[in-house]
Amino acid sequence: MPKATSGSSSGARSALRRNQACRSCRKRKLKCDAARPHCGTCVKCWQSLISVPAPVGYAHPAEPQCVYDPVDGLTLSPETDPIEKIRLLEEEVSKLKIQLQEQNIPAHSPGPLMSRRHSYGLCTPGSTATSSGSDSQLPVPGSKLSASSTGYALSLNHLNFRQGGFGINMQYTAVNDVHSELIHTGWNTDLPEPHVLDHYIETFFRCDPCGPRILHRPSFLPAMCLHPRDPAFPHSAILHAICACASRWSSRNVAMQPDGSRKDEFAEYHATKTRKYIDRTMATGEDIFQVVQACIILSWYFYQEGRWVEAWVFAGFQTRVAIPLRLNYPGTFCAHGGALTAGYLPPPRDFRDLEIRRRTWWMSIVFDRIVAAGGWAHSIDERDIGTELPLRGEDFDAEHLIPNNPQDMCTEDFFTTHLPKYTDSFLLFIKAIMMFGRVTDYNVRSKLRNSTPPKKHQDPFASPGFKELDSLVHRKFLENLPHSHRFNIGVTDVAANGPLVDTDLYMVHVIPYAASITLHNSYLDLNDVRRLSTSRCIEAAQAILSAYYMLSATSLDTTRLHPFITICWYLAAVVQVQVCKQSIEMGDQVREAQVWREINVLRLAMLNYGSRSPIGTRQEGLLRGLMKEVVRLSSQKQPLEVGLPLYPFSHSTVFADPTLPRCDAPVAPLPNPSVPEHYEATFYGSAVGVEPADQLLLPSVYVGTSTIAGNLQADDPLQSGDFLAWDKNSSR
Structure with a gap:
């Protein structure tokens, strides 16, 4: 008669869930208690295995071969992850193969490698590397294999060209020679071949304004x-x-x-x-x-x-x-x-x-x-x-061994004191960016401390710290630049090499105006012509425009400017869009057309920059999104084409000089719609802009919009609305 089941036995371990048992027990169809790190069945099998001496040349495993399926969200250690073990073994096999081949390869001095993936890494059939001029035509996927390289050549006898299709048949001998050379020198096969990589490095140092x-x-x-x-x-x-x-x-x-x-x-x-x-x-x-x-x-x-x-x-x-x-x-x-x-x-x-x-x-x-x-x-x-x-x-x-720069962020008058032996355009650029950062800090912390957004009718100068920050951004920083940098926007005309631009110094003259717009945009109100924030924004937008006119009047390639310039152009364009809306509401079609010209000049600048760096195209697209209502209300038939040149010359047109390399081709100067024949480009104080030769009668609501900063009186304020919303609409 069967024994009765006791109460304790009724609480025995329940059946395991699916795949809860270890892989070894499931494979051999054995009972498993799912104990970690090794189940009881695998431990018993391992103990039985090691109880017998291992044959010659064989070693018993150091622990039971008990592996569980990975748990979702839990990363296994390399010791327990079978996939990782396989990868480590494959790497070890590869290293042993390399060592074996190195012993069989005759020693010779490593030289530049001929065949690699010129575009991505190791050279594959259907690739090349050519060079022409200062900006040489670099290899692209799908071209033919180059037959020579610096100090190294691969015989074309190893190559078997076949007509038709996309590929080139390469005999095993050539592939083996290439890989042997790569293995011998230790070159990273993910990189382009040395002479192509050298070209990219030279281009990087010559053209990139940041890295x-x-x-x-x-x-x-x-x-x-x-x-x-x-x-x-x-x-x-x-x-x-x-x-x-x-x-x-x-x-x-x-x-x-x-x-x-x-x-x-x-x-x-x-x-x-x-x-x-x-x-x-x-x-x-x-x-x-x-x-x-x-x-x-x-x-x-x-x-x-x-x-x-x-x-x-x-x-x-x-x-x-x-x-x-x-x-x-x-x-x-x-x-x-x-x-x-x-x-x-x-x-x-x-x-x-x-x-x-x-x-x-x-x-x-x-x-x-x-x-x-x-x-x-x-x-x-x-x-x-x-x-x-x-x-x-x-x-x-x-590598001049000179003492450390005595200035840091805690230095008094950090933004207005510039020691001659520790000042150049890059250091001034750092200071300008840090000043812009202070404006960002002020705006962010003001929004955090206040439950309601700032109102247009509020007086921002009554807020703690605003007046000092405005004084620094609007006047002190530019006025205290060293003489050699204050009256130089960064554009020089060298007879031998053509015009040059110091991108850092150019940005030093533009960033303060972008910071001024960022600081005052929440209080911009064109309905109040006595508002100081309005004059600050209008003045800054015109200064940014004028700096662009100065640059576009040369043959310099504006796409080599610092990418932050597109944000500065965008900020200036946003102010001009608000001014354009005000002109439409007042029915001033003459003024509206003039402002549309200025907006389109900035749009064209962004698009031109975007031809090489997409940040320009993205900012222009963001600007068009903000202009939808203004375009709909405009009295102009084609407002987005007002003031644009009929034949915008560029290096991609038939008017280009074929002797110039594409990367160094000149950009045609854009007309300054704010400067008729009786206007002339001038320097005014620390700002670069345009100054009217004769006094013109302008609408009272838009006094001095087309003049530079110095022609706007600080005690003749204007005001403006909160129209700068690019940070909210941006994908950032």
């Missing part, structure tokens, strides 16, 4: 001649980021999408490679400083592409990573503190290392201020910045 600031060019270029496995050879993450940024300056056909984005597979490939290095560093901390530098370069690439989400995320990443590196401390190193608060990086090795750290830190701060221009809080508070300003560019390049 090169953090690199020491005199030592970076010679380092490229070192063996790829040399510790001083530039990090692959930096080289990938340089390729992504420099691709916009190469004379290759890049597809432009309807939304203004660029379809550049080469740039996207190298941007993806850079992100993989960043992801790996986030997990391991390996090569963290070099990867932070690559992140900064890649961030500027995303910003110029108008990819707001990625730019914003990377801005936060690089600033937060820089904090444990102690880059925000004086000398970029903190000697005091316990083990828990010690810096991740050792003290700087030498002068160059110290200055590179300074510049890396300040460029991350500059980027943080620029991406937050739409009204976002900054990642790093100004009070937490203790790093002194960098040295002048000439001292950095020449």
Whole structure:
């Protein structure tokens, strides 16, 4: 008779869920108790296995071979993840193969590699690399294989060309030789071949206005001649980021999408490679400083592409990573503190290392201020910045051993005192951006502290700190620039090389006006002509326009300006749109047509910039979205075409000079609709603008709109409405 079931046995373990048992027991169809880390069945089998001595040449496993399915949301360690184990074994096999082949390859000096994926990495059938002129035609996917390279040639006898189709048959011998050369030299096959990579690096240093600031060019270029496995050879993450940024300056056909984005597979490939290095560093901390530098370069690439989400995320990443590196401390190193608060990086090795750290830190701060221009809080508070300003560019390049810059953010009169031995256009650009950041901080904190948005009728000068900030932005900063920079907008005419532009100095003269618009836009009210905020906005918009007219009157390529210029143009255009709306409501068609000309000049400037950097196209599209109502109410038949040249000359038309390289082709000067024949371009104080030769009668509601800053009296205020909404509508 069967034994009765006791009460305790009724509470026995219930059946396992599906796939809860380990893989070994399920495979062998054995009972499993699902114990972790090893079930009882697998432990018994393992104990039975190790009880017998292992045969010669065989070793028993060190632990039971008990593996469970991964749990959703839980990352397995490499020791327990079978997929990771397989990957590690494959890597080990690859390393052993490389060592075996290196032993069989005769030793010879490593030279430039001929065949790699010129566009993406290792060379594949259907690729080439050509060069012509200063901006040579760079390799594109789908072209033929180049037959020669610097110091290295691959015999065409190894190639078997076949007509038809898209590919080229390459014999195994040629492929094996190429891979053997790659294996021997240790070159990263994800990078372009050396002579193509050198071209991209030269283009990057010559054309890019942002990223090169953090690199020491005199030592970076010679380092490229070192063996790829040399510790001083530039990090692959930096080289990938340089390729992504420099691709916009190469004379290759890049597809432009309807939304203004660029379809550049080469740039996207190298941007993806850079992100993989960043992801790996986030997990391991390996090569963290070099990867932070690559992140900064890649961030500027995303910003110029108008990819707001990625730019914003990377801005936060690089600033937060820089904090444990102690880059925000004086000398970029903190000697005091316990083990828990010690810096991740050792003290700087030498002068160059110290200055590179300074510049890396300040460029991350500059980027943080620029991406937050739409009204976002900054990642790093100004009070937490203790790093002194960098040295002048000439001292950095020449490695002059001079004392550290005595100025930092805590220095009194930081924005108005400029020491001659520690001042150049880049340092002034940093100060201008930090001043813009103060305006952003003021606006953000004012909105946080007040439950209601600011009203047009409010007097902002009664708010604490507003008057001092307005004085700095409107007058003090520009008036206290060094004489050599105050009356020079950055455009010079060199007879030998043609006109040149100092992009940093040009931005120094434009950013204060963009900051003034950002500070006063909430109080802009054109119905109150005595409002000071209105005069500030109108004055700033005209100053930005005038600076553009000065630049467009030369043959300079405006697409080489700093990408933040598109935001400045946008801010000026927003003010002009509000003025245009006021002219429509008053029925002043003459004034309306003139303002439409000014708006369209700024639109054309953004579109021209967007031909190379999509941020211009995106800002112009955002502006058109704001203008829908004004366009509908306009008395002009084609308001978006008023004032545009009938034949807008450019390097893409039949009027272009065929002897000029495409990248260096001149841009036709745009007419200044605000300056008739009796107007002349002049310098006025620290502002560059246009000054009327004769006094004209203008509508009283729009006094002095077409004159520069100096012709508007500070005690003759105007006012304006809150029309600057680009930060709310932007995808950032």
